[in-house]
Amino acid sequence: MAELAVQKGLFEALSGIGPPVYDALPQRADGGDAAEYPCIAVGAVVLAPWDTKDNTGFDFVARVHSWSRDAAMSEVKGLQRKIYERLHRGVIAVEGYRLIDLGRRSSTVLEDQDGTFHGVCEYRGLIETIRTGDET
Secondary structure, rough: OOHHHHHHHHHHOOOOOOOOOOOOOOOOHHHHHHHHOOEEEHHHHHEEOOOOOOOOOEEEEEEEEEEEOOOHHHHHHHHHHHHHHHHHHOOOOOOEEEEEEEEHHHHEEOOOOOOOOOEEEEEEEEEOOOOOOOOO
């Protein structure tokens, strides 16, 4: 499934940049927050068909979240910079697909009610199915 392959590729690419990476922030049994801060989460991946005459593929938008409990936005903005350096025009492994393009389309930082800073970046990418017999 393409959505899971993209999410896995993003997760693996971001796991090497420092803070913990989640697919969803962990919670304690009582509903409290159990995440280690600062942290990153690979959020929703939205796919749309991107087929050519000779192949099938997908255009996707993926949300990458970052959180910090620092007293200022600088830590979460630093995380966004590291994410950008790793993903924008970067290469990620997407099992069963060839990555054609990947780039940041937007980013913002919000302050949650509890004082946590929450960064949200959207990355757009194009992937095509690897066909049997392809050399590349």
